[in-house]
Structures are given as structure tokens and as C-alpha cells.
Amino acid sequence: MSNERLSASNLGPATLGIHGEETDSPPGSPIVPPIMQSATFHWASPADGELIYSRFGNNPNQVEVGRKVAALEGTEAAGALASGMAATAMALLALTGVGDHVVASSRLYGATQKLLTLELPRRGVDTTFVDPDEGGWEEAVRPETRVIFIEMPDNPTLRVLDPRPLVALARERGIKVLCDATFASPVNLRAASLGIDMIIHSATKYLGGHSDLIAGVVAGPQALVSEVIAMSHLYGPALDPHTAWLLDRGLRTLEARIQVHNQNALEVSERLSGHSAIGRVIYPGLPSHPDHKVAAELMTGFGGVVSIVLKGGGAAADQFLSALKIAVAAPSLGGVETLVSQPRHTSHAGLTQEEREAQGIPDGFVRISVGIENSQDLIADIEQALEVVD
Ligand SMILES: Cc1ncc(COP(=O)(O)O)c(C=O)c1O
Incomplete structure (x- = not known):
């Protein structure tokens, strides 16, 4: 054996x-x-x-x-x-x-x-x-x-x-x-x-x-x-x-980091679900995700990225990013630090608002690459930034 x-x-x-x-x-x-x-x-x-x-x-x-x-x-x-x-x-x-x-x-x-x-x-x-x-x-x-x-x-x-x-x-x-x-x-x-x-x-x-x-x-x-x-x-x-x-x-350190990314992202997604400023929390680890079953069958962890849709739209998303104190407003993902970006300003900037909406990316859409910081610190940071837009 x-x-x-x-x-x-x-x-x-x-x-x-x-x-x-x-x-x-x-x-x-x-x-x-x-x-x-x-x-x-x-x-x-x-x-x-x-x-x-x-x-x-x-x-x-x-x-x-x-x-x-x-x-x-x-x-x-x-x-x-x-x-x-x-x-x-x-x-x-x-x-x-x-x-x-x-x-x-x-x-x-x-x-x-x-x-x-x-x-x-x-x-x-x-x-x-x-x-x-x-x-x-x-x-x-x-x-x-x-x-x-x-x-x-x-x-x-x-x-x-x-x-x-x-x-x-x-x-x-x-x-x-x-x-x-x-x-x-x-x-x-x-x-x-x-x-x-x-x-x-x-x-x-x-x-x-x-x-x-x-x-x-x-x-x-x-x-x-x-x-x-x-x-x-x-x-x-x-x-x-x-x-x-x-x-x-x-x-x-890949596996050690991924385990923390997975855990932190799950905690963040669960904590943000139902928040009054958020219309939708998107994370494959949540039962509400359209592909949760497939992800649970094919993957051993759900990853470090959580997306949210703010009820206040693009203006609220801009304010949210500006109010973050630990998480960093920047493109890219997968680093040890939490990186937050808006697809309408980055990967999907070339599309019209209607085209983005058709792809499930309305203007309040924010992508959070959850890092490996202390999860409670991250949640506190995200929650205080949400207070600004709530
Ligand atoms: C899913 C995915 N594939 C490929 C790329 C391109 O990678 P690189 O920037 O290393 O060329 C990116 C970059 O953001 C990505 O998110």
C-alpha cells in the first residue's frame, strides 16, 4: 500500500x-x-x-x-x-x-x-x-x-x-x-x-x-x-x-494556496449571500449557482473567484471598489492578494451594455479574486465597502 x-x-x-x-x-x-x-x-x-x-x-x-x-x-x-x-x-x-x-x-x-x-x-x-x-x-x-x-x-x-x-x-x-x-x-x-x-x-x-x-x-x-x-x-x-x-x-505552494483560496471564497460567498446591497452572488460552490452540481462532480474545489452583482449598478460598483481598504482594485486574479475588478471596464469594455447583459454581466457586476488573507479581515473589508453603497 x-x-x-x-x-x-x-x-x-x-x-x-x-x-x-x-x-x-x-x-x-x-x-x-x-x-x-x-x-x-x-x-x-x-x-x-x-x-x-x-x-x-x-x-x-x-x-x-x-x-x-x-x-x-x-x-x-x-x-x-x-x-x-x-x-x-x-x-x-x-x-x-x-x-x-x-x-x-x-x-x-x-x-x-x-x-x-x-x-x-x-x-x-x-x-x-x-x-x-x-x-x-x-x-x-x-x-x-x-x-x-x-x-x-x-x-x-x-x-x-x-x-x-x-x-x-x-x-x-x-x-x-x-x-x-x-x-x-x-x-x-x-x-x-x-x-x-x-x-x-x-x-x-x-x-x-x-x-x-x-x-x-x-x-x-x-x-x-x-x-x-x-x-x-x-x-x-x-x-x-x-x-x-x-x-x-x-x-x-500551489496546493496550500488553492486550499485557502477555496475556503476563503466559499466563506466570502456565503457571507455575502442575501446582503441587502447585492442582487446576486455567483460562486460555483453555492447551491444557487446554475452549475453547482456539475462543479461538485467534476472539481475537487470551487476556486478563488466570487462575482457579485450590486443592486446600485455601475455607479455603486465604482464606489464599492474605491471604498475597499485591504482588497485591491486591480485587474488579474489568482494572486495571494484579493484583487477586485469590473468586467465592464476591463475584459468586456469593448461590448455594449446590452451585449454584456446578454452574457450575464450587468453594470453592477464585480469580480472578486479572493486572496489568502485572513478571511474575517476580508469579509470586514468587503462589508464596510458595501455600507458605502447600501
Ligand atoms: C482565463 C484566462 N485565460 C488566459 C488569460 C491570458 O493570460 P496572460 O495574461 O497570462 O496572457 C487570462 C488572463 O486574464 C485569463 O483570465
Whole structure:
């Protein structure tokens, strides 16, 4: 039993986040890998053709972080790139070409939507968006469809789509399913176990975890990951070795941080439910969430983001953000500090009010990336800021 537990596939994320990249550790080798801040590396002999070059993703710090992410995701391989968007873009460019087609959820991060609607058509690739509430995935698929792209949970409405029927459809038709699981992290969602072919993270968020780096990762079978990294050789979004080292350091505390994010977000969401200034509290861990059952079945935790809709609309949301004393009004998410933003000023600023409302984002919508501060301090801060708008 104990030896079975110690095989890599049975180790918990807390152990893998700390030891997941280790191979041989001869006596005297450092406990913490050194930063290999070098663009290139010595050849063994003048005839050695192997090119270790930091744009190619084979710098030791890049390799270590890839190995650790693969261990955390339970995939054969993973590769690290210079941002979450680099990961998404390289994956889509690697898997599609002129005449190909993508089917995508209509609930995607704004820049991913733009990539699909503005950039991929310039490469001869067309996308059909499907509203997961309305369905129609099968009708959207064409003979030339190469990729189905989804996000779990999505930003900022935190809807959780069950990918299993899509995976079954994709398997039948030889299509790859890509999932941006940034909001879940590998601690809350093991997407590969649901049949997802390639998992993408903005490692800027929970994987790095300290709002001090920009990075992205792709995880999946070796052949797919290699295709994506090969594409990055040409476009060039390599992860700098120092940033790879910082990301590796973030991964060492991933599970511990995620547990506190999960717990704090649940406490915040429960406490705010029914508050007189709030029309709606959106959190997959609340039974009132439309996808609570799916989330409870597929995820081991509900994540660190809670969204609220203020009854007083946009003006109340502006006032609420200004009144916060501990939580910080700023974009991004997944850091140790609580970050609060309004999609109407950030990710969804390009849409009309009606278009935002159709996506479930009215003007009083506020996204709270609940950090790992003391939960009672956070609740006190949020409640005092709500008094200003109540
Ligand atoms: C769900 C999601 N995917 C991808 C990205 C892009 O990541 P990056 O900013 O690291 O390029 C973001 C950024 O906010 C995101 O929220």
C-alpha cells in the first residue's frame, strides 16, 4: 500500500508541486534548482548537433517547470511559454491551418475571443461559437473542424461546462479538445482525467500565484505539446529562465494556496449571500449557482473567484471598489492578494451594455479574486465597502 501510494501518479498535488520535477539528485546538488540565466549552452563536442537554446524551451528552468506542470496535471508532457495568451495562440496555430475550423464556447476570456475572431481568420481558420446553455455543438462541427475550445470555469460568470459529451463527440470525429483551466488550477480540476486533450493555463494567475510574473503553460500528450513548442520556436514566445524559476517557486505552494483560496471564497460567498446591497452572488460552490452540481462532480474545489452583482449598478460598483481598504482594485486574479475588478471596464469594455447583459454581466457586476488573507479581515473589508453603497 505505502509503495503504491509513492508512485508518481498517486502523489497529491502538494507533493508534486514541491518534488514533481525531480530526477536524479546527486549528493551536493542544490535543493532548489539554480537559475540558468543563459541563452545558450556548451556543446559536448564541436560535432554535437544538440541545440540547447532558451528560445527552444529546453533551458533547464523551462524543462523543470514543464515537468512539474505535467506531474500536477497527470499528463505525459507540458511546456511553459511567455504568457497565457502565448500558450493559447501557439496551441491554436499549431493545431490549425488554412481551411480548418474551430468550434469554441461563447464564454471565453476576451483576448481568446479576439484571437479566434480577428487573428485566426487571417490564417485561414474559421470559428463557430456555441452558447453552452443553448447547445448545438454537434451541428457546429464540420468535416474540417480540428479543435473544440472551452474554458472551465469561465471568466467572469464562473459557469462550469461538463466537457464529457464534447470529448465523446470530438473522439468520434478526430477533433482535439482544448480547455483553458486557468480559473480551476490543476488542484481543483484534473482536466486530463475528463478526456481533455490539451490543458492551457495562464500561469500568471494561480500557478505563479504572487502577481509577479507573466507566463503560460500547455499540458497534454508529448506529441501535442511538442507541436505547440515547435510553433513557439518560430513565433518566439519563450519563457525567460528567471520567470520559469519564479513560476517553479510558485508551484511549490500551489496546493496550500488553492486550499485557502477555496475556503476563503466559499466563506466570502456565503457571507455575502442575501446582503441587502447585492442582487446576486455567483460562486460555483453555492447551491444557487446554475452549475453547482456539475462543479461538485467534476472539481475537487470551487476556486478563488466570487462575482457579485450590486443592486446600485455601475455607479455603486465604482464606489464599492474605491471604498475597499485591504482588497485591491486591480485587474488579474489568482494572486495571494484579493484583487477586485469590473468586467465592464476591463475584459468586456469593448461590448455594449446590452451585449454584456446578454452574457450575464450587468453594470453592477464585480469580480472578486479572493486572496489568502485572513478571511474575517476580508469579509470586514468587503462589508464596510458595501455600507458605502447600501
Ligand atoms: C482565463 C484566462 N485565460 C488566459 C488569460 C491570458 O493570460 P496572460 O495574461 O497570462 O496572457 C487570462 C488572463 O486574464 C485569463 O483570465
